[in-house]
Amino acid sequence: MALPLPIDGPVLQQALSRERPDPQKARWLSRVQRITERTRESIQGMLQALLKERRSVFAG
Structure with a gap:
């Protein structure tokens, strides 16, 4: 039983090529x-810094 893939044949063939x-x-x-990794780490650091500055919703 073959499962249909949500991708065109040529794209899939190129991705699976053995070259x-x-x-x-x-x-x-x-x-x-x-x-990409440096950018991801930079964004993560900025988010962590913003979360540390964030006040508690419950404490006011």
Whole structure:
């Protein structure tokens, strides 16, 4: 029994391709992942700081 996937065939085939990754693309992906992680950590830090400043709803 096959399950339908919510994605087009060519997109799925490209995602599942067995080709060797291009080293230049791998470096680019690594760089993007590092920037993404730094951005995520920065946003998380800002949210934590804002939550510390936040007053309690119940205490007034």
